[in-house]
Amino acid sequence: MKLLLDDAAKRAIRYLESLPDLPVQAPPAAVERLALLDEPLPVATSDPAAVLARLDELITPATMAMAGPRFFGFVIGGSLPVTVAANWLAAAWDQNASMASPTPGVARLEEVAARWLLDVLALPAESAVGFVTGATVANFTALAAARNAVLKRIGWAVEADGLFGAPPIQVVVGDEGHPTLLKSLGMLGLGRSRLVRVPVDRQGRMRAHRLPKFSGPTILCLQAGNVNSGAFDSFAEICPIAREAGAWIHVDGAFGLWARAVPSLAPLARGLELADSWATDAHKWLNVPYDSGIAFVRDADALRAAMSITAEYLPTTGTRRNPCDYTPELSRRARGIEIWAALRQLGREGLVEMIERNCRQARRFAERLAAAGHEILNEVVLNQVVVKFGDDAATRRAIDAIQKDGTCWAGVTVWQGSTAMRISVSSWATTDEDVERSADAMIRCARLA
Structure with missing residues (x-):
């Protein structure tokens, strides 16, 4: 076992050290060699x-060099080295982080990570926190609590009676709502085509007067x-209107919620704390490994009611928080480990510096x-740039050339009806030199395309 794990560590380290010099897009020859995987299941061990x-x-x-310093797609960061190391250790621990009693260490770690997140994001301290797979399931989890809570107010118990x-339920979304939000609503039985859509402005912000x-x-x-522009809805204007009407307010903050941690950016999200639930992706x-979504719900009882589970064989005794009462899964990995490691290593100042640096870049x-x-x-x-290189055809040629380079x-x-390239700067590893080198390549490729 030791030799095997040592070998794996050496291979992983070699890969990570090579990232600054690798082509970001996987070479065609390497992709063609994947055909060698198409073999029958071996008979022998x-x-x-x-x-x-x-x-x-x-x-x-x-592989696409997504963990490297010059990947600017999909609004995702790389993984801080401390979180990669914590992820390896978590895999070795192999804890089923569902109940506090059998796995006290990782359960306590998630409690601490939850408290730190509420603090650094300036969200209501009483909120419940669920560590889930990603932003899609974070939206799903928070919206499950929302669905059940708004029906409970009028005497309908979803947990007992279902939706038949x-x-x-009136569900209101902006015209620029992210597809994963719509997917979550569909999975919850709230439909996709029956949503009430609100027009947005040229930056993708919901028009409050509509x-x-x-x-x-x-x-x-x-x-x-916004996944393209980085813009924020006007929470300070919209939330009081919705709260007065008794609506549950949910915020999809897959990456933008982190602006709350940065004093210079926090005004973009002013009023966001008036919502009832929030979703993000660490x-x-x-910059932690995948499988690190987070759902926040102000009404902890509402989240527990939507997610809790009981069975005779489950060790539910004790007073500590059972992680499975806040997520859709029972069996799951201890997702809070890498989040705790990142926050513990960065601290408030390091987190602010990383986010501000990406926005400056x-x-x-x-x-x-x-x-x-x-x-x-x-x-x-914020950290998003949407650029055109001429008409739609010229822009597509330029993007293709940039990716192949x-x-x-x-x-x-496609932004506001125009084909464009989206640059998302989200990685701890991106240096100012990487930005200049990448901008040079973009300009050169667009000129030659």
């Missing part, structure tokens, strides 16, 4: 060292950090590309 070697030989060359015959009249059980979904801007991208004659389509208020990687998007 294999040597574990040979299995690990084959994994490294075939998959490592075919239940009174309808809000519908709230009637009956209502859930209003707002956004902190992989995006806390996004502004630098916008400056360089605008100076080269390309059109910046958004107000660069390999210096950096940014994705295509």
